[in-house]
Amino acid sequence: MRNNTRNIITIILFITIIFGFMIGNFAAPDKEVSASERRTLAKLPEFSMQKLFSGDFFSDFDKYSLDQFIFRDDFRGFKAFVKYNILRQKDNNGIYMVNGIINKLEYPLNEKSVLNAANKLNDIYNRYLRDINTKYAVIPDKNYFLASENGYLSIDYSRMTGLMDENISEIGYIDLFKSLSIDDYYRTDIHWDQDRLIGVADKILEEMGNAARASDAKFTRRELYPFYGSYYGQAAVKANPDTLVYLTNSTLESAMVFDHYSGTYGKIYEPERFTGIDPYDVFLSGPQPLLTIENPDSPTNRGLILIRDSFGSSIAPLLLCGYSKITLVDLRMISAEILGSYIDFTEYQDALFLYSTSTLNNSYMLK
Amino acid sequence: MLFSSISFLYCFLPVVLLIYLVVPRRLKNFILLLSSLFFYFCGEPGYLIVMVAACISGYLHGLWIDKEKGGRLAKISLISSVFFSIGPLLFFKYTNFAVRNFNLLLGTDIGLLNIALPIGISFYTFQVLSYTIDVYRGDVKAQRNFIDFATYVSLFPQLIAGPIVRYAVVESELSSRIHSSADMAAGISRFIIGLSKKVIIANTLGELGDIFLKSGSKTVLFYWLYALSFMIQIYYDFSGYSDMAIGLGRIFGFHFPENFDYPFISRSLTEFWRRWHISLGTWFRDYVYIPMGGNRAGKAKWLRNIFVVWFLTGFWHGAEWNFILWGLYFAVFLCLEKLFLLKVLEKIPVFARHIYMLFFIMVSFVLFNGDGLAECISNIRGMFGFPGVPLVGAEAIYYLKSYSVILLVAAVGATPLPRMAVDRLKSLKKINRLANILEPAVQVSLLLLVTAYLVDGSFNPFLYFRF
Structure with missing residues (x-):
C-alpha cells in the first residue's frame, strides 16, 4: 500500500513537470536556429484543412514541439551524460570523445562510394584536365588517428587508398597520411587546423612541382576564441573550445576572391563570420561552389584548380604563394558537367583533387 | 499520437487531465471520449471514421443481441x-496478403490495394x-449509453496497442468509478515506468537492431547479439506500452488487467505464453479455443484446436507468412510440451529449462x-554460422561492449528481482x-531523462502499432 505522503508528492511533482513544461514551451519565444546543431529549427506549422486531414499538421507539430522544447540543449546534454557515463555506451549518435577530442564514427568502409569517387576523378580528368599537371590527395579524418587504438570502429584506410590507387591510373597521388597527426585537427571540429598545415602545404607544392614553399612566407597568426566546432554541438557534452587560428600576410590580405556564382569579390578571411552558425566560414566564406583567389603579388603566372571539399578552404591560402590564381571547385555544390561553362582550363597549369576520407566514403554527394 | 512523444506528454496529457479533473462526474466519460477521438485523429485522421463505425456497430449489435436473446434471431445477430x-x-489487414498469394498461386496480376492499416x-x-x-452469452449486459460504450472502445490509454480490455472488466467503472490520490499516484508511477522502458531501453536496443540490419559484416556473434537485443526490445517495447496504458487508465480511474508477468523467467514455452501478452492469450482461449472444445474433445481435436x-x-500479429509460421512454431512446441516435453523438462535442472525457453523464444x-520469410531464414541460418558466416568481428565486439550495460540492466529488469529488492x-x-522522497525523486528523474531522450531523438513508433 502506498503511503499517502508519497502519493501526494508524486502527484504534485508530475503535475508540476507536465504543466510547467507545457506553459514554459507555450511562453518561450520560438528560436530560428540551433547554434549547437547548426540547423534551422522547425516552426509552428501553418494550419490548413488539407494539412489537418492528411495528418501532416500533427506530424509537423511533433517536429516543432521537439525542436522548440525549452532547455533543449540541456536535455540533450543530460541524455549524452547518461549514455556515456551511466550506460557506458561508447558513442552517442555516432559521436565519441577521447582525451577531450570529439569525433564522429566513420564506419563502415563504403567501397562502392570510394569507387564512385575514383570514377568521378577519372571522369573530370578525362573531360577537362588531360593537358594539366594533375594530382590527387586524400586527407585522413580524425578516426584514422583515434578510432582503432581507442577501441572504436575504424575503416580500413589502406583498403580505401588502395581502391583509389587501383582505379585511378593517370592522376598522381600525394600521400598526406604521414604528414598529419591528430594534433593537426581541431578538438571540437571535423577540420584540420590551418595553423599546423605549413608542412602539408609545402608537401603539396613540392609534389605539384612548384618551387614556392609556404614555410618561406611570413605569416601573422590571428586568433579567434572560443571556437566551438561542429562536433561540439552534436556531442552535447561540455568540452574545452578550440582556438581558431588563421595565418595571414600582405599577399593574402591584398588577394581578392571572386565568386563565380554571385559575380562579386570578397576576401580570403572573413573574421566577422566567426560569430555565425559555422565559425569555420571564416575561411573563404564557407561552402561555395566556385571561387577564384587572385594573387596580385605572384611572381609567376601559374594557376591551380583545386577540386575540394571544405578542408580545401583552409589550405588554399597557404598554397597561394606558388600561384597567381587558385580556382576552388566544390562538387558538392556544382555539377562537374557544367564546369566548362565557368572555367577556361587552358589558363591553368596544375590541378589538385583534395578530398577527405569522409567525403570519399560518402561520395554520392559529389555532383 | 504516441505516448512517447513530446506533444503527448507536454500538450495533450496536461490539457486532457486538467479538463477531466475539472468537469463534473457525469461529463467525465464524454471528455474521455472526445479526447480519445482527438488522440486517434492526430495519428490517423482518415481512419477515425473506421474506429467510430466500429463503436456504432458494436453498440447497435449489443442492443440487437440483447433484444433477441433466447429468440430465433439471437445467433443471426451475433453472426452479424x-x-x-x-x-x-x-479488409484492411489481410486483403493485400490474399491478393499477393492469389497472384503467386495462379500467376495473375491483380493490383494491390493502396491502403494503410488503421x-x-x-x-x-x-x-x-x-x-x-x-x-450473447449473457456474461454482460448490453450497454445502453452510447457515450459509455464508445468510451470503452476508444479509450486512448489502451486504444492502439492494448492490453485488450474486456468489457466485463471495466463495465462497472464505466458508469461509476472512484478517483483517488492513491490510484492517481500509482498510475503516474506505472506510466513513468512504462515510458522509461519504451524510450530508454526499447528504443536504444532498437538502434542496435537497425545497426545490425544495415551492417555489411555480420558474424555469428552479431546475429546472436541482434536476436538477444530484439527479444529484449520487443518485451520492453510492448510491456512498456502496456504499463503506460495501465498507468494512464488508473489515473482516470480504470483498472486494466495486467498484460505481462515477467515472461522471461518462464521454464517452458507454455509458461511463457501464460506470462506474455496475457490479454491476447486469454482472448483466444475464451473466444476460440474453449468454444472449439478446448482439451475436452479427445487428443486429435485438442491438437487441432491448439493449431x-x-x-x-x-x-493476428501480421499478414505475412513469417507471422503464420511464428504462430505454428509455437503450436508445435506447445503440443510437444503438452504431450511429453513438460514431463521431460521437469526432470532437468531449472537452469537448463530457462536456457531451453530463452533459446526457442529468441529464435521465434x-x-x-x-x-x-527469406530474411527470417537467412537470420536464423546466420545464428548458426551458415553459410560460412565468421564467428566474430570487430563490429560485433564493439556493439557488444557498447550495449552491454543496457542489455544487462534490461535483462535484470525483466525479472522480478528489482521489484523484490524494492519491496x-x-x-x-x-x-x-x-x-516518500526517494521514489518520487527517481520517477521525476526518469521522466526528465525520457524527455531528454525524446528531445534528442527522432520519431520512434511502437513495434506493436503495426498489428
Whole structure:
C-alpha cells in the first residue's frame, strides 16, 4: 500500500513537470536556429484543412514541439551524460570523445562510394584536365588517428587508398597520411587546423612541382576564441573550445576572391563570420561552389584548380604563394558537367583533387 | 499520437487531465471520449471514421443481441456482429496478403490495394468482439449509453496497442468509478515506468537492431547479439506500452488487467505464453479455443484446436507468412510440451529449462522480426554460422561492449528481482520513510531523462502499432 505522503508528492511533482513544461514551451519565444546543431529549427506549422486531414499538421507539430522544447540543449546534454557515463555506451549518435577530442564514427568502409569517387576523378580528368599537371590527395579524418587504438570502429584506410590507387591510373597521388597527426585537427571540429598545415602545404607544392614553399612566407597568426566546432554541438557534452587560428600576410590580405556564382569579390578571411552558425566560414566564406583567389603579388603566372571539399578552404591560402590564381571547385555544390561553362582550363597549369576520407566514403554527394 | 512523444506528454496529457479533473462526474466519460477521438485523429485522421463505425456497430449489435436473446434471431445477430467487426479488419489487414498469394498461386496480376492499416484496429476489433459475444452469452449486459460504450472502445490509454480490455472488466467503472490520490499516484508511477522502458531501453536496443540490419559484416556473434537485443526490445517495447496504458487508465480511474508477468523467467514455452501478452492469450482461449472444445474433445481435436488458435495468433500479429509460421512454431512446441516435453523438462535442472525457453523464444522472435520469410531464414541460418558466416568481428565486439550495460540492466529488469529488492527495502521502516522522497525523486528523474531522450531523438513508433 502506498503511503499517502508519497502519493501526494508524486502527484504534485508530475503535475508540476507536465504543466510547467507545457506553459514554459507555450511562453518561450520560438528560436530560428540551433547554434549547437547548426540547423534551422522547425516552426509552428501553418494550419490548413488539407494539412489537418492528411495528418501532416500533427506530424509537423511533433517536429516543432521537439525542436522548440525549452532547455533543449540541456536535455540533450543530460541524455549524452547518461549514455556515456551511466550506460557506458561508447558513442552517442555516432559521436565519441577521447582525451577531450570529439569525433564522429566513420564506419563502415563504403567501397562502392570510394569507387564512385575514383570514377568521378577519372571522369573530370578525362573531360577537362588531360593537358594539366594533375594530382590527387586524400586527407585522413580524425578516426584514422583515434578510432582503432581507442577501441572504436575504424575503416580500413589502406583498403580505401588502395581502391583509389587501383582505379585511378593517370592522376598522381600525394600521400598526406604521414604528414598529419591528430594534433593537426581541431578538438571540437571535423577540420584540420590551418595553423599546423605549413608542412602539408609545402608537401603539396613540392609534389605539384612548384618551387614556392609556404614555410618561406611570413605569416601573422590571428586568433579567434572560443571556437566551438561542429562536433561540439552534436556531442552535447561540455568540452574545452578550440582556438581558431588563421595565418595571414600582405599577399593574402591584398588577394581578392571572386565568386563565380554571385559575380562579386570578397576576401580570403572573413573574421566577422566567426560569430555565425559555422565559425569555420571564416575561411573563404564557407561552402561555395566556385571561387577564384587572385594573387596580385605572384611572381609567376601559374594557376591551380583545386577540386575540394571544405578542408580545401583552409589550405588554399597557404598554397597561394606558388600561384597567381587558385580556382576552388566544390562538387558538392556544382555539377562537374557544367564546369566548362565557368572555367577556361587552358589558363591553368596544375590541378589538385583534395578530398577527405569522409567525403570519399560518402561520395554520392559529389555532383 | 504516441505516448512517447513530446506533444503527448507536454500538450495533450496536461490539457486532457486538467479538463477531466475539472468537469463534473457525469461529463467525465464524454471528455474521455472526445479526447480519445482527438488522440486517434492526430495519428490517423482518415481512419477515425473506421474506429467510430466500429463503436456504432458494436453498440447497435449489443442492443440487437440483447433484444433477441433466447429468440430465433439471437445467433443471426451475433453472426452479424462478428461479420461487421471482423470485416474491416479482414479488409484492411489481410486483403493485400490474399491478393499477393492469389497472384503467386495462379500467376495473375491483380493490383494491390493502396491502403494503410488503421492503427489499433486489431485491438479495438477484439474488444468489440468480446463485448458482443459476452452480451450473447449473457456474461454482460448490453450497454445502453452510447457515450459509455464508445468510451470503452476508444479509450486512448489502451486504444492502439492494448492490453485488450474486456468489457466485463471495466463495465462497472464505466458508469461509476472512484478517483483517488492513491490510484492517481500509482498510475503516474506505472506510466513513468512504462515510458522509461519504451524510450530508454526499447528504443536504444532498437538502434542496435537497425545497426545490425544495415551492417555489411555480420558474424555469428552479431546475429546472436541482434536476436538477444530484439527479444529484449520487443518485451520492453510492448510491456512498456502496456504499463503506460495501465498507468494512464488508473489515473482516470480504470483498472486494466495486467498484460505481462515477467515472461522471461518462464521454464517452458507454455509458461511463457501464460506470462506474455496475457490479454491476447486469454482472448483466444475464451473466444476460440474453449468454444472449439478446448482439451475436452479427445487428443486429435485438442491438437487441432491448439493449431487453429496458434495459426490465428500468428496471423493476428501480421499478414505475412513469417507471422503464420511464428504462430505454428509455437503450436508445435506447445503440443510437444503438452504431450511429453513438460514431463521431460521437469526432470532437468531449472537452469537448463530457462536456457531451453530463452533459446526457442529468441529464435521465434528472429522469425517474427524478419522482413519476409527469406530474411527470417537467412537470420536464423546466420545464428548458426551458415553459410560460412565468421564467428566474430570487430563490429560485433564493439556493439557488444557498447550495449552491454543496457542489455544487462534490461535483462535484470525483466525479472522480478528489482521489484523484490524494492519491496524488501520498503519493509524496513526507516527506508520506507525515505522512500516518500526517494521514489518520487527517481520517477521525476526518469521522466526528465525520457524527455531528454525524446528531445534528442527522432520519431520512434511502437513495434506493436503495426498489428
